[in-house]
Amino acid sequence: MNANWNTMANYLGKQHWESSPFTKKEKIHTELYVDSGTASAAIANEIAQAIKEKQAIGEYCVLGLATGSSPKSVYKELIRLHKEEGLSFENVVTFNLDEYYPMNPMALQSYVKFMYEQLFDHVDIKNENIHIPDGTVDKKNISTFCDDYEDKIAKHGGLDIQILGIGRTGHIGFNEPGSSLQSMTRMVNLDHITKSDAASDFFGEENVPMKAITMGVGTILKAKRIIIMAWGEGKAKIVAQAIEQSPSDNLPASYLQFHINTIFVLDAAAGAELSRIKQPWISGSVDWTPELMKQAVIWLCLKLNKPILKLTARDYSDHGMVDLILENDTAYNINIKIFNKLQRTITGWPGGKPNVDDSNRPERASPTKKRIIIFSPHPDDDVISMGGTFLRLVDQGHEVHVAYQTSGNIAVFDEEVIRFADFYADLHKEYTETSGEIIPIYKEVVKAIGQKKAGQIDEPIVQKIKGLIRMGEAKSACRYVGIPDENIHFLNMPFYETGAIEKNPISTPDIEIISELIEKIKPHQIYAAGDLSDPHGTHRVCLDAIFKSLEILKKETFMSQCWVWLYRGAWQEWSIEDIEMSIPLSPSEVLRKKKAIFKHQSQKDSAVFPGSDEREFWQRAADRNSETAVTYHRLGLAEYEAMEAFKRYFF
Numbered sequence: 001m002n003a004n005w006n007t008m009a010n011y012l013g014k015q016h017w018e019s020s021p022f023t024k025k026e027k028i029h030t031e032l033y034v035d036s037g038t039a040s041a042a043i044a045n046e047i048a049q050a051i052k053e054k055q056a057i058g059e060y061c062v063l064g065l066a067t068g069s070s071p072k073s074v075y076k077e078l079i080r081l082h083k084e085e086g087l088s089f090e091n092v093v094t095f096n097l098d099e100y101y102p103m104n105p106m107a108l109q110s111y112v113k114f115m116y117e118q119l120f121d122h123v124d125i126k127n128e129n130i131h132i133p134d135g136t137v138d139k140k141n142i143s144t145f146c147d148d149y150e151d152k153i154a155k156h157g158g159l160d161i162q163i164l165g166i167g168r169t170g171h172i173g174f175n176e177p178g179s180s181l182q183s184m185t186r187m188v189n190l191d192h193i194t195k196s197d198a199a200s201d202f203f204g205e206e207n208v209p210m211k212a213i214t215m216g217v218g219t220i221l222k223a224k225r226i227i228i229m230a231w232g233e234g235k236a237k238i239v240a241q242a243i244e245q246s247p248s249d250n251l252p253a254s255y256l257q258f259h260i261n262t263i264f265v266l267d268a269a270a271g272a273e274l275s276r277i278k279q280p281w282i283s284g285s286v287d288w289t290p291e292l293m294k295q296a297v298i299w300l301c302l303k304l305n306k307p308i309l310k311l312t313a314r315d316y317s318d319h320g321m322v323d324l325i326l327e328n329d330t331a332y333n334i335n336i337k338i339f340n341k342l343q344r345t346i347t348g349w350p351g352g353k354p355n356v357d358d359s360n361r362p363e364r365a366s367p368t369k370k371r372i373i374i375f376s377p378h379p380d381d382d383v384i385s386m387g388g389t390f391l392r393l394v395d396q397g398h399e400v401h402v403a404y405q406t407s408g409n410i411a412v413f414d415e416e417v418i419r420f421a422d423f424y425a426d427l428h429k430e431y432t433e434t435s436g437e438i439i440p441i442y443k444e445v446v447k448a449i450g451q452k453k454a455g456q457i458d459e460p461i462v463q464k465i466k467g468l469i470r471m472g473e474a475k476s477a478c479r480y481v482g483i484p485d486e487n488i489h490f491l492n493m494p495f496y497e498t499g500a501i502e503k504n505p506i507s508t509p510d511i512e513i514i515s516e517l518i519e520k521i522k523p524h525q526i527y528a529a530g531d532l533s534d535p536h537g538t539h540r541v542c543l544d545a546i547f548k549s550l551e552i553l554k555k556e557t558f559m560s561q562c563w564v565w566l567y568r569g570a571w572q573e574w575s576i577e578d579i580e581m582s583i584p585l586s587p588s589e590v591l592r593k594k595k596a597i598f599k600h601q602s603q604k605d606s607a608v609f610p611g612s613d614e615r616e617f618w619q620r621a622a623d624r625n626s627e628t629a630v631t632y633h634r635l636g637l638a639e640y641e642a643m644e645a646f647k648r649y650f651f
Contacts, residue, residue, distance in 0.1 A: 021284040022276035025244045027257045028264050030274070036231035036267040040073035043163065043227055043265055047074070048081050050161055050225075055091050060129075062093045062153070064162030064215070065119075066173075067111045069537065070229050071163055075119040082123045089125035093156050095149070096132040097164070097173040098214035101142075101187060103135030108457070108500060109201050110135065133185070133213035142213070146185040150219065162223035166230050169193050170238050170251035174214035177250045181258070183216030203410070204608060207454040217255050226262040228253065230270040233572065239266060240273035282320040288327055295577040296321060297338040298635065307636025308339045342637060345582045350389045350565075350646075351398045351525065362581035362648075363525075363563070370524035371399045373517065377529050377542040377569075378408040379474035380600040383481070384621050386527060386567045387593035388585040389644050394482045403489040403517055404474055405542045406496035407467035410458075411608045414449045417465045421445040457499040467492075469602050477599035489517060495541060503538065506545050514549040522558040530566030530647065539569055550651040565646040571613070573624045574645045576631055581648070584640040585625065594618050 023030065033039035047063065054061035065071070081087040096111060105112035112132050120130060131152060137145045153159060164172045169191050175183065176191040189211055190198075199205035220226065230239045242253035243264055249255075256262045271277055280286050281296055288296075300319055301308055313331040316324055328334045344360045347353070351370050352363040372393055376382035382390055382402055393400050425442040441461070448459040458466065471490055478488050491513050495504045518526070528546050531539045543566075553559050565581060568574055585593070597618040598604060605616065613620060625642035633639040 020276070022280055024283060025275045028243050028262055030243055030264040030266065030271070032266050032268065032271045032274075032277075034268055037073055039229065039231070039265050039267050040071075041077050043074045043229060044077035044081065046227070047078065047161060047163075048087050051087065051089070051092055054160070055088070058091075060091050060093045060156060062095070062156045062158065062160045064159040064220070064223055065094050065096050065115065066163050066165050067096070067098070067114045067118075068165045070165035070231060072118060074163065074229070078119065079122040087123075089123040092125050093129040094125070094131060095153055095159065095215075097220075098212050099133040099135045100209040101133075101135050101211045101213050103209060105132075105135065108502075109198075135213065142187050146187070146213065149185045149215075153219070153222075159223035161225045161227060162220055164220070164226065164228040164253075166228060166235060166238060166242065166253045167194055168197060168234070168238055170242055170253045172217070172220060172228070172253050172256070174212040175217050175220075175252045177252065179217050179249060179252050181221075181249070181255055182218045184218050185213070185215050188212055188214055202454070203456075204454075217252055221255065221259050223259075224261065226256060226259055227265060228256060228262065229265045231267045233269040233272055235270045236273040239264070239270050240275075240278075244275060279320075281324070285323060288324055291577070293324065293334070294338055294341060296324065297334060298577050301635050302631070305634070307634070308335050308342070309636050311335050339636065342576075342632070342635060345579055346584060346632070346637070346643075347581060348392070348584060349396065350581065350583050351393050351396055362646075367524060369397055369399065371521055372401065372525040372527070373521055373523045374400065374402045374527045375405060375514075375529065375542065375546055376402060376474075377405050377539045378411070379404045379406075379470040380408070380477070380597065380603055380617065381529055381539075381569055383477050383593065383596040383600070384617050385529065385531075385569050386644050386646075387481075387596045387621070388589050388625070388642070389527075389567075389583045389646075390481055391589060391592055391596070392583060399487070400483050401487045401489060401517075401521055401523075402474075402478055402483065403491055403514075404471075405491050405493050405514075405545070406538060407490070407492050408470040409463050409466035409497075410499070412466035412469050412602045413608060414452070414462070416469055416602050417445060417462055418449060420465060420469060460499075463497075463499050470600075473600045473602060477596045480596050480599055491517065493542070493545065495545075496538065503541060506541055506548070510545045511548045511552070514545050515552055518549060518553055518562075519556070522562075524561055524563070526562060526564045527646070528564060528566055528649070529569050530649070531569030531571060547649075547651070554651050564649040564651060566649050567644070567646055568624075571620075573628055574647055576628075576635070578647050579628075579645040581646040582628065582632070583644045583646075584629070584638075585642040585644065587641045590622065590625070590642050594622065597621065 033042065051061045078087070082089065096115060099111045100109065103110050107113065115132060133149065134145060166172060169177055171191070171194060174188050174190065176188060176194065195205055195208045198208045202208045242251055245254060247254040247257050276283060279299060286292060297308060300311060300315060304315060311331055313325050316322060316331055324334060325331060345362055347362055350363060351372065352358060352365045353361065354365055354368040356365055358365040374382050374386070374390060390400070421442045425439050428439050444461055445465065448462050452458065475485065475488055493510045493513055495506050495510050498504060528543055529539045530543060550564065603617060622642070625644055628643040628645055629640040632643060
């Protein structure tokens with residue numbers, strides 16, 4: 001899916017870390033895996049082996065454990081090893097990294113609750129061997145508690161293995177930038193970025209605790225073995241900095257360079273910014289595949305601020321690409337080849353241009369009028385991410401269907417529910433002449449929201465109204481774009497409907513819902529959100545459900561005519577080297593797209609889960625589309641107001 005990932009595949013399993021010239025910039029032993037599932041299994045197997053070795057000599061295996069999304073698959077595999085292969089945890093002692101403060105251990109966001117749900121409830125570990133920082137300890141006793149925590153670790157002989165994730169600030173545990181190399185278990189103030197990242201778990205940043213109790217950097221570095229993991233492209237930049245830059249208190253994870261037995265375990269996306277993946281030609285001789293050649297030329301253009309057709313042989317040789325010149329005879333041959341590739345990604349006809357030679361176009365000319373499904377994880381991703389293309393497809397006469405995969409009900413403010421309930425009550429009184437009477441539904445909603453505590457799951461009636469608000473907005477946007485109501489599909493995939501940020505895994509009913517719609521419409525095109533940077537994970541799950549459906553349906557006759565295009569969401573755009581179809585937008589089309597986004601009033605001005613980006617969604621979309629157009633122009637192609645980008649998925 002990513003040109004960098006394709007490059008990575010050439011090295012995975014082929015180059016040992018210590019001996020490879022491509023890893024010479026890496027100051028921490030780093031292992032790359034194609035996906036997080038494979039990487040998590042490898043970590044779980046190492047932990048299991050350590051437990052067994054300790055069992056064999058009658059000793060405890062002391063584990064330092066982490067929370068968050070990164071270790072979930074590791075815990076899942078450890079549970080499988082326990083249930084299916086007899087791995088016992090009776091000799092395991094655990095110490096967790098951290099806990100919010102203050103925090104009730106039974107609260108939704110408690111790391112105590114997390115650990116029991118994700119691991120401890122499913123294995124045979126002894127309760128007295130579990131240690132987690134106490135978010136309820138009296139403030140005046142915090143220092144004593146932290147000292148005791150350190151003493152307990154020491155009395156058990158120290159940590160045999162410490163597993164870690166990495167935050168966007170580069171924090172490990174809750175050791176934020178500025179943490180000392182010698183720091184021990186203590187109370188800390190949370191960085192605003194960390195709070196922003198946690199906002200979704202607490203239903204708003206204002207509900208995130210200001211403080212936490214955490215093991216210190218010094219505590220972590222005392223572990224005999226450290227395994228730090230990172231999944232997804234959202235972590236790629238900070239991971240590369242931690243591994244390749246000099247140690248700094250501005251990036252606590254970089255302190256792990258001082259530990260002689262640390263390993264960084266990454267999936268392909270998280271490793272995409274490493275030098276061995278992003279610019280491997282600088283470190284050694286490479287196999288110049290078409291994908292890598294395209295990546296290198298674009299990188300060189302942007303580095304030198306030169307359009308493609310102005311690159312010279314000297315430019316190539318000065319930046320480690322002399323063998324590319326030798327393989328292609330001249331710089332001109334390289335330049336024109338890559339220029340043409342990029343030029344051919346640009347089309348004003350996302351559904352294919354009728355009655356033309358389509359051999360060098362991203363989409364087929366036939367059939368002239370296509371059946372199309374746009375899958376939208378939330379009820380606004382369609383117009384935010386590909387609103388201009390959506391409009392273009394409708395304007396050009398295609399049969400366009402939109403399928404909203406989830407209700408998006410957790411992303412509506414409580415006051416919006418009161419407003420709609422109040423409107424309903426007033427309308428009811430107006431037409432039933434029940435002046436002065438407050439209808440039961442209104443009383444129920446007001447009571448439910450009034451009694452709701454910070455970070456608490458909504459009552460079913462409130463969830464339902466929030467879902468209806470999002471549904472109404474989606475219908476309004478679709479009508480503005482110009483598709484009939486019968487082409488609007490609300491799938492309400494079951495995995496999402498928990499009322500909480502934590503969703504269920506996808507199951508057979510989720511996949512069946514997607515499959516049934518595809519079978520019914522028999523599309524020539526499918527558009528799906530390929531955004532793996534979604535901080536809530538919903539996009540990833542929705543995409544996985546589509547992929548599984550495609551795998552089931554691929555033998556159907558109609559699927560041979562179906563092409564799948566992946567767009568990106570509100571957080572990130574495809575890299576230029578990944579783009580296989582780019583749709584230029586005029587100023588008037590950008591304005592129409594903006595108006596379609598504005599139909600989603602509950603997400604306007606301020607979203608419940610804005611992530612780390614304070615801009616409104618329409619601003620993010622406008623800036624992202626503009627930046628893509630600017631980058632194409634910097635490479636020497638035509639100048640457009642904005643561009644939406646897509647990558648084809650082959651199933």
